[in-house]
Amino acid sequence: MSAPFSSTDAIAIAIMGSGGAGAITAGGLLLEAAGRVGWQGLMTRSVGPQIRGGEALAMVRLATSPVSAHGDRFHILLALDWENAERFVDEVPLDADSLIISDPAAGDPPATLRASGARLLPLPLDRLAESVPEGRANIVALGVLARLLALPLESLETVVVRALARKGVNAAYLRQTLAVGHDAAAGCNGFQRPLPPVSGDSGRWLLTGNEAAALGALRGGVRFAAVYPITPATDLAEWLAPRLEQVGGHLIQAEDEIAALNMALGASYGGVPALTSTSGPGLALMTETLGLAVAAEIPVVVVNVMRGGPSTGIPTKSEQSDLNIALYGLHGDAPHLVLAPTSVSDCLFTTQWAVQLAETLQCPAIVLSDQFLGQTQVACEPPPAAKPTASTRVIASVGGERYHRYALTPSGVSPMAIPGVPGRQYTADGLEHNPHGTPSSRAADHQAQLDKRRDKLLRYDYGAAWAEVEGEGEIAVLTWGSAAGPVREAAARARAQGLAVKAIALRLLAPAQPARLATLLSGVRRVLVVEQSHSQQFLGYLRAHYALPADILILNQPGPLPIRPAGVLAQLSQWK
Amino acid sequence: MKRMSKPEILHFSHAAKDYKSDVKPIWCPGCGHFGVQAALFRALAQLDLPPEQVAVISGIGCSSRLPAYTECYGFHGIHGRALPLATGLKLARPELTVIVASGDGDALSIGGNHFLHACRRDVDLTCIVMDNAVYGMTKGQPSPTTAPDWNSKIAPGGAGFNPLQPLAVALAAGASFIARGFSGDPNGIAHLLVEAIRHPGFALVQVLSPCVTYRPEEKAWKQEVHAAGPEPTADPAEAARRLFADDGLSTGIFYRGRPAPHAATTRPVSRDLTTIEAAFAL
Numbered sequence: 001m002s003a004p005f006s007s008t009d010a011i012a013i014a015i016m017g018s019g020g021a022g023a024i025t026a027g028g029l030l031l032e033a034a035g036r037v038g039w040q041g042l043m044t045r046s047v048g049p050q051i052r053g054g055e056a057l058a059m060v061r062l063a064t065s066p067v068s069a070h071g072d073r074f075h076i077l078l079a080l081d082w083e084n085a086e087r088f089v090d091e092v093p094l095d096a097d098s099l100i101i102s103d104p105a106a107g108d109p110p111a112t113l114r115a116s117g118a119r120l121l122p123l124p125l126d127r128l129a130e131s132v133p134e135g136r137a138n139i140v141a142l143g144v145l146a147r148l149l150a151l152p153l154e155s156l157e158t159v160v161v162r163a164l165a166r167k168g169v170n171a172a173y174l175r176q177t178l179a180v181g182h183d184a185a186a187g188c189n190g191f192q193r194p195l196p197p198v199s200g201d202s203g204r205w206l207l208t209g210n211e212a213a214a215l216g217a218l219r220g221g222v223r224f225a226a227v228y229p230i231t232p233a234t235d236l237a238e239w240l241a242p243r244l245e246q247v248g249g250h251l252i253q254a255e256d257e258i259a260a261l262n263m264a265l266g267a268s269y270g271g272v273p274a275l276t277s278t279s280g281p282g283l284a285l286m287t288e289t290l291g292l293a294v295a296a297e298i299p300v301v302v303v304n305v306m307r308g309g310p311s312t313g314i315p316t317k318s319e320q321s322d323l324n325i326a327l328y329g330l331h332g333d334a335p336h337l338v339l340a341p342t343s344v345s346d347c348l349f350t351t352q353w354a355v356q357l358a359e360t361l362q363c364p365a366i367v368l369s370d371q372f373l374g375q376t377q378v379a380c381e382p383p384p385a386a387k388p389t390a391s392t393r394v395i396a397s398v399g400g401e402r403y404h405r406y407a408l409t410p411s412g413v414s415p416m417a418i419p420g421v422p423g424r425q426y427t428a429d430g431l432e433h434n435p436h437g438t439p440s441s442r443a444a445d446h447q448a449q450l451d452k453r454r455d456k457l458l459r460y461d462y463g464a465a466w467a468e469v470e471g472e473g474e475i476a477v478l479t480w481g482s483a484a485g486p487v488r489e490a491a492a493r494a495r496a497q498g499l500a501v502k503a504i505a506l507r508l509l510a511p512a513q514p515a516r517l518a519t520l521l522s523g524v525r526r527v528l529v530v531e532q533s534h535s536q537q538f539l540g541y542l543r544a545h546y547a548l549p550a551d552i553l554i555l556n557q558p559g560p561l562p563i564r565p566a567g568v569l570a571q572l573s574q575w576k
Numbered sequence: 577m578k579r580m581s582k583p584e585i586l587h588f589s590h591a592a593k594d595y596k597s598d599v600k601p602i603w604c605p606g607c608g609h610f611g612v613q614a615a616l617f618r619a620l621a622q623l624d625l626p627p628e629q630v631a632v633i634s635g636i637g638c639s640s641r642l643p644a645y646t647e648c649y650g651f652h653g654i655h656g657r658a659l660p661l662a663t664g665l666k667l668a669r670p671e672l673t674v675i676v677a678s679g680d681g682d683a684l685s686i687g688g689n690h691f692l693h694a695c696r697r698d699v700d701l702t703c704i705v706m707d708n709a710v711y712g713m714t715k716g717q718p719s720p721t722t723a724p725d726w727n728s729k730i731a732p733g734g735a736g737f738n739p740l741q742p743l744a745v746a747l748a749a750g751a752s753f754i755a756r757g758f759s760g761d762p763n764g765i766a767h768l769l770v771e772a773i774r775h776p777g778f779a780l781v782q783v784l785s786p787c788v789t790y791r792p793e794e795k796a797w798k799q800e801v802h803a804a805g806p807e808p809t810a811d812p813a814e815a816a817r818r819l820f821a822d823d824g825l826s827t828g829i830f831y832r833g834r835p836a837p838h839a840a841t842t843r844p845v846s847r848d849l850t851t852i853e854a855a856f857a858l
Contacts, residue, residue, distance in 0.1 A: 266664025
């Protein structure tokens with residue numbers, strides 16, 4: 001669980017520029033350098049539709065404590081140029097306290113940005129870059145930012161040299177370029193936004209949610225993956241491919257998402273924990289096979305990195321609108337697991353847990369990540385060290401007596417035979433079957449197997465990990481997934497203002513846990529529901545499965561813009 | 577991909593009946609698929625494969641009911657998806673013998689895309705396509721191998737589409753073993769299946785398997801089938817020539833090329849995650 005967020009010390013920096021200007025590179029290096037001195041933070045990238053190059057925006061937020069959301073506004077906007085800047089103005093809210101740094105030679109900021117009242121700090125970034133051989137304006141900009149943020153220059157030098165020297169850029173020139181920017185900002189009194197140094201345990205990890213999810217899968221024991229490329233899930237598979245090979249596993253690119261999930265299912269039937277990753281359109285194609293995994297009782301994990309929908313929608317932007325298909329998209333009565341990470345770094349734990357649950361309960365698990373969680377890079381506290389994950393699948397051992405693959409047991413879980421084991425041959429089947437596994441259309445068999453598949457999920461004790469809970473109070477905020485970030489922050493701010501708020505982010509969405517939520521909501525009189533979907537999918541889910549107080553507010557908005565803490569706080573403030 | 581080379585069988589420790597389960601087939605009396613079932617058991621016995629080392633994977637359709645009728649491991653999946661299911665299993669468990677039981681609708685219509693890619697991946701699978709040129713389970717609709725003028729309720733007067741040539745398609749897509757058999761000749765199919773299972777790549781065996789209920793005229797195949805002729809070729813151009821000159825009723829191995837199977841790497845660098853995780857630390 002994340003520590004309560006203190007938003008007062010967070011600094012948000014946006015770096016934008018046209019294709020090739022290096023805005024994203026600069027943002028990534030800034031985050032890495034900040035992480036090296038113990039700060040925490042995140043970076044989200046926003047790019048134009050061009051396949052390669054094109055305008056780009058890096059949104060970085062740094063603090064001395066965990067950062068799991070973007071803030072209400074940016075403190076610093078650094079523009080390497082203003083080409084196509086209009087595309088990004090919605091994503092970079094500024095106010096009179098903000099600072100716009102740009103090269104006067106690049107012209108004036110767009111009127112929409114000037115209208116914010118932000119102060120201007122003109123710096124001749126290009127001219128300064130030209131003063132050093134091989135100098136680049138984005139590196140000058142990093143020197144400027146180091147000065148304004150009080151980020152030790154040595155940390156930036158280390159990451160910049162390591163990243164760019166291997167591309168053939170002279171290391172001494174890189175240091176000079178940084179110094180030129182650092183010196184140029186020396187006189188900018190009044191523009192500083194220093195972050196205090198971090199003492200104590202300051203070791204940091206730098207990773208994206210997609211990487212964290214993939215690592216969680218490895219920690220959970222996944223050794224086979226089959227995927228079809230789709231934005232914004234592809235980078236999960238690209239990270240996983242060489243690393244699976246490294247640990248003796250295998251990743252294959254399938255011909256489509258249907259094949260991908262079937263391959264994963266085939267591997268898992270063979271005893272090897274397996275995963276696929278996708279996004280909405282792919283999940284839609286996979287739903288029939290998910291039903292097969294339910295009926296045949298075979299573990300498999302689908303990491304669905306949600307993007308704007310429906311149809312092709314907005315592939316590069318985040319939205320929480322696949323909740324309904326993940327929960328209800330399967331035909332027939334098909335109980336399965338749906339989980340959602342509550343932060344970028346939590347993608348690791350949640351995916352690992354999903355693997356363990358799927359393996360234990362012999363059913364498919366959908367992990368609902370999203371583009372924000374998946375592709376945002378964070379500098380964060382290292383997750384707890386990996387414990388060796390023993391296989392949690394109940395395996396049928398060699399034996400003489402007749403084997404009943406789908407035997408009715410008290411837990412609902414029946415030992416699964418793995419091909420190769422003598423005397424345990426059976427046929428896994430999507431047809432309804434009797435306990436032995438023989439196809440059956442008898443009412444009693446259908447009832448018994450439906451009960452079995454439901455009860456094994458309901459009888460399992462999911463423990464406290466099912467939800468992330470912070471605070472106490474008569475007001476609760478119910479949320480899930482990436483919306484938990486701004487909720488966490490808004491709740492902390494509300495508490496600072498004297499409003500007792502309990503923030504609850506559900507990690508386990510299916511099976512629903514009405515008794516557990518009832519306990520959490522005991523004494524709660526008002527509930528604010530926060531989600532990033534146009535049709536209030538999460539609210540509908542809550543109403544369908546849980547008893548809620550009568551006094552409910554809903555804050556829902558579709559993508560592509562993130563829910564910001566101020567929006568959540570404004571709703572809570574109505575109850576002051 | 578390693579496969580233990582089996583010596584020619586001198587002593588059988590498995591008989592064909594060892595592979596038969598006690599589940600009663602739903603097939604119609606006289607269905608060609610009984611011949612395929614018998615042939616498969618003979619082939620497995622001849623190869624002396626322990627039943628637990630064999631997995632029979634299928635989709636949906638009359639043909640796809642085969643797994644439950646075997647005493648092997650089986651997976652009766654969803655329509656059209658047997659090949660990716662089998663591919664995942666084989667990649668994860670290369671030591672198993674993986675056989676796909678499919679039909680003309682399952683493999684070539686709804687599973688057509690998977691068919692193409694299974695051929696080109698050349699993963700060491702044996703794919704039996706029981707071709708009766710009709711959807712039997714749904715009671716008589718035209719399939720991708722049905723003649724354009726075949727009359728049916730759903731397409732009165734004929735669907736009007738050219739039938740697909742599965743073996744030529746497989747060749748073009750990169751399959752490295754291509755054969756055709758006739759269900760009325762179980763010994764012949766058993767021979768093809770032995771060769772197909774031994775072949776260390778993707779092996780396609782199309783079996784002309786009459787649907788006595790919806791295509792009773794297919795009973796005439798018994799008189800019409802004939803041997804494919806010369807020895808199988810390893811030359812894809814020659815195989816293409818033969819396949820395009822073929823009347824669709826000749827049986828035998830048409831093509832046995834050099835397999836280039838996709839397989840998982842089997843030598844892990846390290847089984848623990850320490851090195852991988854260390855890369856995240858700043």
